Amino acid sequence: NAGVTQTPKFRVLKTGQSMTLLCAQDMNHEYMYWYRQDPGMGLRLIHYSVGEGTTAKGEVPDGYNVSRLKKQNFLLGLESAAPSQTSVYFCASSFPLGLAGGLNIQYFGAGTRLSVL
Amino acid sequence: GESVGLHLPTLSVQEGDNSIINCAYSNSASDYFIWYKQESGKGPQFIIDIRSNMDKRQGQRVTVLLNKTVKHLSLQIAATQPGDSAVYFCAENISNDYKLSFGAGTTVTVRA
Numbered sequence: 001n002a003g004v005t006q007t008p009k010f011r012v013l014k015t016g017q018s019m020t021l022l023c024a025q026d027m028n029h030e031y032m033y034w035y036r037q038d039p040g041m042g043l044r045l046i047h048y049s050v051g052e053g054t055t056a057k058g059e060v061p062d063g064y065n066v067s068r069l070k071k072q073n074f075l076l077g078l079e080s081a082a083p084s085q086t087s088v089y090f091c092a093s094s095f096p097l098g099l100a101g102g103l104n105i106q107y108f109g110a111g112t113r114l115s116v117l
Numbered sequence: 118g119e120s121v122g123l124h125l126p127t128l129s130v131q132e133g134d135n136s137i138i139n140c141a142y143s144n145s146a147s148d149y150f151i152w153y154k155q156e157s158g159k160g161p162q163f164i165i166d167i168r169s170n171m172d173k174r175q176g177q178r179v180t181v182l183l184n185k186t187v188k189h190l191s192l193q194i195a196a197t198q199p200g201d202s203a204v205y206f207c208a209e210n211i212s213n214d215y216k217l218s219f220g221a222g223t224t225v226t227v228r229a
Contacts, residue, residue, distance in 0.1 A: 004160070031215065040126070042206060042219030043161070050215065058216075090160050097213045103149060103168075104210050104217055108160035 002026055004109035006091050012115045013081045021076040021112050023091030030096040032074040033058075033106060034066060036087040043090065049074055050096070081116045088113050127224045136194040138223045140207035145188060147209035151217070152181060152192045155204045164192070164205075168212075194225075202227045 004025045013019055023032065031050050035043040045058030049068040063085060065077045074093075078085060092106040130136045142150065148169035153161035165176045167183050167190070174181050180193040194201055204224050208217040 033215075040221060042221050043217075044219075045216065048215055092160075097215070103166065103212070104215065105151065105163055105166065106217060107163065108153075110158075110160045 004091055004093055004107055006089075006109035006112050008112060009110065010113045012117065013078075014117055015082060017081050018077070018079050019081065019114075020078075021089055021091075021114075023074045023076070023093075023109060024072055025074075025091075025093040025107075026072065027093060027107065028071075029093035029107070030071070031094045031106075032068065033092040033094075034064070034074065034076045035090045035092065036060065036085075037090060037111075038087050046076065046089075081114075083116045086114060086116045125223060126221065127226070129226045129228060130197050131228050132197060132199060134197055136192075136197045136201070136225060138192045138194075138205050138225065140190050140192075140220050140223075142188050142190065142207065142209040142218075142220075144209060144211070144218070146211050147218075148212050149210040150181070150183060150190050151208045151210070152179075153206045153208065153219075155206065155222070157203070161206060197225075197227050199227050199229065201225060 007022045033048040034046040044060050047066040049055045052071045055066045067075045089112045091109045094106045151166045152164045154164050155161045167174045167181045178195045183190045204222045206222045207220045210217050
């Protein structure tokens with residue numbers, strides 16, 4: 001059971017380049033999330049999805065787009081990377097709150113370390 | 118070792134001692150709390166959770182205490198081991214809400 005898998009693990013981009021981060025989960029979770037983690041700060045939610053074909057904005061959505069074409073995958077796209085997007089990106093997933101008794105335990109991947117030069 | 122006050126970003130503890138990590142949460146409506154452990158180069162890993170109808174919950178070598186009056190929770194680690202060296206995050210949530218709000222984290226370093 002792999003859990004939550006993120007690819008790639010590391011990436012260096014030049015300003016203006018685009019890329020897609022892939023998150024895959026094999027736990028049949030309905031909810032998926034993308035966070036960024038910056039030094040000295042907690043995790044901040046970028047976008048999330050409560051089911052296949054649905055996405056919604058989190059706290060810091062600007063400069064990012066997402067897609068959830070399949071239940072097990074959640075993609076995060078940067079159309080035109082900026083140095084401010086240098087960060088570590090984490091994907092997480094969880095069961096629907098109704099099935100989990102309202103408890104939002106999220107399970108995280110190992111992260112993607114992105115540098116934008 | 119103990120981090121006192123609302124929050125200290127680092128905590129150094131002697132191997133074998135007990136550790137206490139503190140966290141102040143901000144939303145009085147929060148009724149569910151989770152502690153995560155993040156080792157270097159890895160993603161956050163669930164440790165233990167507590168609902169607001171409890172003030173204490175125990176796991177294996179860990180105990181979480183919740184004081185709703187002052188909006189404070191703590192994570193106690195018994196007999197701290199080198200493998201406990203990591204960043205520890207508390208997260209607060211309102212039941213049936215998608216959003217977890219994370220604290221800035223406390224870095225725990227275990228001295229041999």
